[in-house]
Amino acid sequence: MAIDYNKLMSRKFERLEHTFTEKDTILYALGVGMGIDPLDEQCLQFVYEDGLKALPSMANVLAYPGFWAKEPDTGIDWVKILHAGQEMIMHKPLPASGTVEATTKINEIVDKGEGRGALILSERTVRDAATGEDLCTLISTTMARGDGGFGGPAVPSPKPDPIPERAPDMTCDLPTLPMSALIYRLSGDYNPLHASPSVATAAGFKAPILHGLCTFGVATHAILKTLCDYDPARFHRIRLRFSSPVYPGETIRTEIWREDDAVAFRCRVVERDVVVINNGYAEVS
Incomplete structure (x- = not known):
């Protein structure tokens, strides 16, 4: 099909x-x-x-x-x-x-x-x-990944938000817990990839991985902490691309570039020095 x-x-x-x-x-x-x-x-x-x-x-x-x-x-x-x-x-x-x-x-x-x-x-x-x-x-x-070439119209792919080439203006390190995925799944995403070691191994991972939207939440926390003084009313917009999985228990470092009300960011796992979220963009006040 x-x-x-x-x-x-x-x-x-x-x-x-x-x-x-x-x-x-x-x-x-x-x-x-x-x-x-x-x-x-x-x-x-x-x-x-x-x-x-x-x-x-x-x-x-x-x-x-x-x-x-x-x-x-x-x-x-x-x-x-x-x-x-x-x-x-x-x-x-x-x-x-x-x-x-x-x-x-x-x-x-x-x-x-x-x-x-x-x-x-x-x-x-x-x-x-x-x-x-x-x-x-x-x-x-x-x-x-398995559905290219179905004959859809020639529509350009969305362009990624750029990341500045200079060093980040600030960074925010936030830890995750070994049981983070087991807690997060109780909010509604019960994909066994995030809980079952055997399912994760069959999918090519060494252990269950963190939900992408859980990593999204950590990135939101980092921006809320560093730029909004934990005030949700000052947080207006965020978009990003997922680039690599996170294993529960790893530390997520959010690298942030501030330009007026616009924010560029990316996230990397400290322990493996791997970028897990890229082309991040946010708007705050």
Whole structure:
């Protein structure tokens, strides 16, 4: 089965409603490493119910459509797909609890050619179910490695955001825990690749790897810490490309370049000196 461009572009997704509690908000924050130092009061506001705040990156798990690429009607060779990139646009800070709704849509499918795969860009806007206000817009880029050459229109691939050639203006080192993936998966992504040693080994990894969106959350934490003084209202936008997996327990160093309200960044694992997130861009105030 192959991708049918018109059919996939017009695919209808269900409107999803998602109710989350302060416990869910705390669990998400613990999963991306908040609270590793329980005496850090700036981090405590994301994992303690007294004045609880939601991390902006929690938007990724709200009204999440699940692994829809596995459904037969998509025509996607789902075994060969990778999460290549993610963008998050915050319209207002997330509440610590509430009910939200969202509907996913396909924005574009880029046919890179036979043997080169295809890029699938999907989007969902998460809204407050009670007021109808937009909270955030999430744009995902999926690399379908087995689906190139299906005959899609000649659409250029999105250009990556540049990384300055000079030394970073600042860096932020944040540890992950050996059980980080086991905590993070409780926020809704139960892919066994992040929990089962045998599944991870069969996939070519030495151990279960961290979820890409968990690494995304660590990068968000780094920017929130270094540039926003932990104030979610000052965090407006982030986009990035995933370049390599992280193993739970490794330290993630975010290298940051600041130019007015625009931010360039990348993340590398300190222990292996491997870039795991590249072409990062953020907007803060």
